[in-house]
Amino acid sequence: MAGSSIGTILKLTTWGESHGAGIGVVVDGCPAGLPLTEADVQNYLDRRRPGQSRYTTQRSEADQAEILSGVYEGMTTGTPISILVRNTDQHSKDYSKLKDLYRPGHADFGYDMKYGIRDHRGGGRSSGRETIGRVAGGAIAAKLLAELGITVTAYTKSIGPVFAETFDSAEISRNPLCMPDASAAEMAASYLEGCMEHHDSAGGVIECVVSGMPAGAGDPVFEKLDANLAKAIMSIGAVKAVEIGDGFLAAAAAGSENNDPFIPAPADSETDKPRITKSSNHAGGILGGISDGSDIIVRAAVKPTPSIAQPQKTVTRDGRAVGLEITGRHDPVIVPRAVVVVECMTALTIADALLTGMSAKLSSVKTIWGN
Amino acid sequence: MAGSSIGTILKLTTWGESHGAGIGVVVDGCPAGLPLTEADVQNYLDRRRPGQSRYTTQRSEADQAEILSGVYEGMTTGTPISILVRNTDQHSKDYSKLKDLYRPGHADFGYDMKYGIRDHRGGGRSSGRETIGRVAGGAIAAKLLAELGITVTAYTKSIGPVFAETFDSAEISRNPLCMPDASAAEMAASYLEGCMEHHDSAGGVIECVVSGMPAGAGDPVFEKLDANLAKAIMSIGAVKAVEIGDGFLAAAAAGSENNDPFIPAPADSETDKPRITKSSNHAGGILGGISDGSDIIVRAAVKPTPSIAQPQKTVTRDGRAVGLEITGRHDPVIVPRAVVVVECMTALTIADALLTGMSAKLSSVKTIWGN
Amino acid sequence: MAGSSIGTILKLTTWGESHGAGIGVVVDGCPAGLPLTEADVQNYLDRRRPGQSRYTTQRSEADQAEILSGVYEGMTTGTPISILVRNTDQHSKDYSKLKDLYRPGHADFGYDMKYGIRDHRGGGRSSGRETIGRVAGGAIAAKLLAELGITVTAYTKSIGPVFAETFDSAEISRNPLCMPDASAAEMAASYLEGCMEHHDSAGGVIECVVSGMPAGAGDPVFEKLDANLAKAIMSIGAVKAVEIGDGFLAAAAAGSENNDPFIPAPADSETDKPRITKSSNHAGGILGGISDGSDIIVRAAVKPTPSIAQPQKTVTRDGRAVGLEITGRHDPVIVPRAVVVVECMTALTIADALLTGMSAKLSSVKTIWGN
C-alpha cells in the first residue's frame, strides 16, 4: 500500500532506506511565498543528527540537505519541495549475520511476513534515518506556523524512571538529553551510564507544546486534531503511546476537576473584540477534536532501544531457535534524538489542519475567492 | 473539510446530529459475498444503547438500524452499505439556555470559532449518538474479521481509580460496567454512586484485544497499524490517550525487559510449515507498524463525562462570565458505552489494514489477477 | 475498493441501488453558513426525473429528497449533509430472466467478474438512479458557486446526428431535449421517433459552460482542473468522451489559431486594479490545469441507450450463447436526463477546486488564520 504519505493539503511523502543511496522527502501543498533556505532545513536536521553525545551513535554522516525543487529565489513557489540527503556512511557495518535472523523488538519478522523480501541492512524503512524526511518537512511546517505566530516546542519529559520536575526552556538545548530540568538531566545521565554498563537501554517520554494556537482548527469526527496528532506521533518508530493534555490522568480524575472553566480574556487591543480563554488546561488545548485556543499539549512514550548488546534469544527465517548478540555501537536511548521528530510531526499536523480548515465558513470562502 | 470519512479501502463515512432526523453511516469497500443481516448490526448497536443501567441515561430510543443498500439476499454485493437510524427521542430536553453558552469540557466554543454557526442541541456532531455510525460499521468489520478467524474484544480496564485485576471474559457482559473482574466491577459501582451523590462524574480506561491476527498487516511508515489504531481510537469523543502493548510502561522499562524474544511455534498441522511466535508480548502485537502475529493490545483513556450537575463557571458567546447549571440526567461515566465503540474502531482499522495490504507481494497479485 | 466518494475538501459519497430501499448521498465539507432547503435540492432532482416526456421512461417515482443532517434553521452547519430518496416504484418489472444473462452494452458481465455476485435488478449501482446522489450534491455545489457569482449551465449539443447550431439559453428548459436551438430540437425529436420505430436508441453530446469563474483555480499537475472535470464527467454512466474547449478540434488546428491572445480588460470599477482577459477561448478557460478567468467549456459524449427492444445476441453466466429481448419501456435516449448530471458533476468539481485552493498563497493563509 502507498503508506509513505501523510497530510491532506500539506502532504509529506518520505522515501529511502538507511543503506540505499539516500533519504528524502517531498513536501507538497506548502503555500507560495514562504521564505525558505537550505539552512532552515539544515538547522532542524542537525538537531536529530547522531554523534552529538555519548548517548547517541557516532555515525559521522553530515546529513546535508539539498533542496531540489519548489523554492525560487529564496521563496516557496507552491509547488512540491523535494529534499535529498545522501547516505554517506553506510558501509561501516557488517549486517550479513542479521540476514536470516529476526531481531527482538525490531520489525524484521513483520517485513518478511508482509513483503516476503527484506533489505536487512540497518532496518530498511524502519531505520531511524527514515525520520530525516519527517524532520526536513517539519522544518518547513514550523516556518509556516511561525508566520502565524505559532511555535512548537518538544523536550524530554522523562528518561527511564527519571522525570523532569521543573521547566526552563533554555535548558532544553543545553543538555544532551533535551530535558528542561538540569538536575533531572544529570540524574538521567547517571541512569543511562548504568544502562550502558549492563549492555541495556532505556526509553522515556517526550512532551510537546504548541503555543499561539488559534481556536477553531481541526475537525469534529475522524479528522479530529488530536486524532491526527495521535496518528502522526504514533507513526514515529518506537513510540508506543500518545496522550493529549492530562491523558491517562484524566481517566482517573473527577469531571469537576477535569473540566476547564471558560473565562473572559483581555479584549484584543486592536479590534476591542472580546476574547475567551480557559482558567485551566486539562484538555490540552483540544475539545471535541477542535483547538480551543489554549496551548496544545501532547506526550509520546518512547520504548527503550531494542538493539542491545546483551545475548538475546530469537529464531531464524526457517524457524530455528538461535542466540543473538548485536555488536557495534547503538544508542542506549533514542529519546533525545526523537525530540525533534515529535516536534516536527506535531508542526506538520497543526499546519495541515490549518490549511485544510480554511474553507469551514462561507464567509472565508468569499474573502478568498469573491470579488 | 471532509472529515467524516476514515479508511483507505474499507471506508466509513458517518453523518448526523443527535437532534436531526437521524444518524447514519455509509460503509464502502466491503468485499462482496459476506453474509450480513440487520440483526448483525442491531446486536452491536444494542450494546451501545443508553438506558441499560443506572449509570447510563434513560433515553428511550430503540436505535433501530435499517440497511438501505449494499446487501442483496443476505449477502454483501461489494457496493456501499448505507445504514440509517432515525432519531426518535430528540425533543425531550430544552437546550435553549445553552444556545449562547460554552459548556466546559465540550466542543461548543471550538465549533463556534470554526464554523461561526452551531446546532447547540445535544452537541451536534460531538454527540455520543455520532458513534452509532461507527458501531454499525464496526459490526460489519467484525463479521468480516470473523471470516478470517480474527476476533476483537474490548472491556473496561478501570473506572476512576478502580482497576480490573483479574480477567474473566464471560464477566464482561455480565456486569453493567463491562469489566472482566466481578469484584472490581462492584467496587467501581460503589465509586460511581459516590460520584453521583456529589453531582460529579468519572472516566476510565478501555482495553481491546485482537486475537487470531496474522503477521504482516500494516505498513512501515505513516500507515503503521498502530498509528491508524491511534487515530481511529483518539477520534472517539472523550478519548484523551492511546497505548499499544505496554504503552507508557515501556518508556520506563529496560530494553532487555521490553524486547519480546521470538521463539519457534508448533508447525502448521496441515502444511507442516514452521511457525514463529514470541514468548512475551510487551509490543502489543505490532513491531515497526506491522502486526507480528501476537495479540494486538490497545488501551484508551476516557475522560470523565463533562456534563455534571454541579454549578460551573463559563462565558457566553460575547465573552461575559456566567454561572452554568446543567440539568437533566447525564451518565456519570461514559466508559461502559464506549467499550463497543473502541471495539468497533479497532475492528474497522484492522480490517482496512488487511484489505489495503493484499497487494504487498507480487506473488499475491499474480494469485488474484494472473491466469 | 471504496470507489463511492469523490472530491478532496468538498466530498460526495453516494450509495444505493435502483431496487434497494433507497438512494442517497452524503455531502461532506460544505462550508458553514450557506442557506439551503430541501426545495433547492428538489428543483435539481426534478430536472433529472423520468416521466417528463415521451423520450424518457414513465417511472412514476416522485424522487422526494429528505435532508437528514447538516442543515440547521435553513443554513448549512459545516457538518455532513445526508440526503435520502426512497425508492417507491421498484417492483414494476420482472428482472428474473436477466439474472443469468449479460446484457450487451451493460456492466453485468464486469460486475460478475469483479464481485462474483450481482444484484441483477435494474443494473444495481450502474442504474441511472445512482445519479440522484450526484444531482442532490450538485444542487448544493451550485448554490455555493452562486454565492461567488459563478453559474454552471449544461445543455444538449447534439442528439444522434442532429447538432444545435444556435444558442438561446431560454430555449434549454423549453424543449424536452434540453437543446438551446428550437429547430434542432424539432429535428432531433423526429430523429428519435425514427429510432423508436426501429426499436433502436440514440446518443448525443452535452455541453457545459461555467461563467463568472475566477482565474487561479485548479492545480498544475495531477489535480489539474480539466483532469478532475474529465474524471467527474467520465464517471457518469454512458459517457465515453470528454473535451475541454476546442477538444479534438485543437488536435487538428495550428498553434497560431489555437493560442488565445491575452488582452487588457476594463479595470475593476471598485479597486481600479488592471484586469486581464483573452480575446478568444479555444482553451476552454483552463491553461496548464488552472482556470484563466474565461468561461470553462466542457463537452461529454453520451452513448446510445444500451437497452433496446431489438433481438440481441449474448451469453449466459456459464458461457452459453442465447438470444435476448429486452422488454419494458426504455428511454430511446438518455442525453436529456444526463444534462443536469453533467452540470452537477461540473459544479461539484469547480467548487472542490475552489475550496482546496484556498491556501495556495501564504497571504491567504494569514488572512484567514492570522491575527
Next chain:
Amino acid sequence: MAGSSIGTILKLTTWGESHGAGIGVVVDGCPAGLPLTEADVQNYLDRRRPGQSRYTTQRSEADQAEILSGVYEGMTTGTPISILVRNTDQHSKDYSKLKDLYRPGHADFGYDMKYGIRDHRGGGRSSGRETIGRVAGGAIAAKLLAELGITVTAYTKSIGPVFAETFDSAEISRNPLCMPDASAAEMAASYLEGCMEHHDSAGGVIECVVSGMPAGAGDPVFEKLDANLAKAIMSIGAVKAVEIGDGFLAAAAAGSENNDPFIPAPADSETDKPRITKSSNHAGGILGGISDGSDIIVRAAVKPTPSIAQPQKTVTRDGRAVGLEITGRHDPVIVPRAVVVVECMTALTIADALLTGMSAKLSSVKTIWGN
C-alpha cells in the same frame, strides 16, 4: 493543495521544475518482488527524450535516471521507489524577458493568479520535463503489468489533419512521429515542414491499447476505470480531450450498432472453464467503469505547441498590451514525445486499478489472509 500525487494503492508523486536541480518521482505501493533495474526505467525515459529528430528540440540532456530507494539486489522491496533525474542543460536560454509576460497558450497567467509568485524559467511545473517522473513511474507499472500478461502500447493516430489509416506495430518505433502507418508518417512529416516554414505548430491524436486485460478491474461509480484513465491522461499538459472506445462516434451511433454482443470464447485450455468475449469492441474494453476483458482503447487529443516563433499579442503582469516573439527552438509538435507519456499514465492507472481491486471478493481476501 497537494496535487502532485496520483493513485490509490500504487501512488505516484512527482516533483521538480525544468530549471531547478532536477526532476523526480516517488512510486509508492509497488508490490515487493518485481525485478527492476535502472535500465528498465532508462529505456522508457529515452523514448521521451528530446533531440531525437528534427521535430523535437535539441536539448542535449541525457536524462539519466538514478534509483535512490526501494530496490534491493535487483528486486523491488515494497517500499517507495525514488527516482532522480538531474537537470544538466538548464542554463541555455535567457528567460528574463518572459518574466513579466503571459505567453498565450501557457499557464503563466494562471500560476500568477493562483500563487502570486512564479518561476518563469521554462514553465516551472508545466514544463514538458515534468513528464519525466510520469514516464519513470510508468516504466515500473509496465513491468508490473507484464508479469500479469498485460501490455500497453501507444502511438500517434494523427498529426494535424493527417491520420494513420493502417496499423503496423513495428512501424511505430521506426518513424520519428511514432505512427503505425509509414505513408501517413511521411505525409505528416511534410505537413510539419510546412508548419515550421510558417513558424507555426501542430497537434495530433494519440491512441493507446491495453491488451491481455482481465475482466473485472475498475469500480462502478467514481473510481470507474475510464474515469481514472480520463483524469490520468487529461492531466498530461496539452491534452484537451479523452475518448474511450468509439468515444464521440458513439454519441452519433445507434444503440444497435454500438452495443457489443457477448459471445462464448474458447474454454481455458488448462481449467476447461468457459470463457466469454465480445464480437466487437465499440465500448473500448470498459462497461460501467469495469474492464470487460476486451482490449482497452483510449485516445487523447493533444493541442499544437503553444510556443511559436510568430509575433503574438499578449499583456504584461500589470495589464499592459505588448507584442511577444518567442525565440529559441521549440518543437513544432509535441505529439511524438507525448506518446510514451500517454502509455505510462495508462499503465499506471491500469496497475492501480488491479491493486486496489484485489479485495472485491471475500473469497480473494480469504485466499490471501486466511490460513
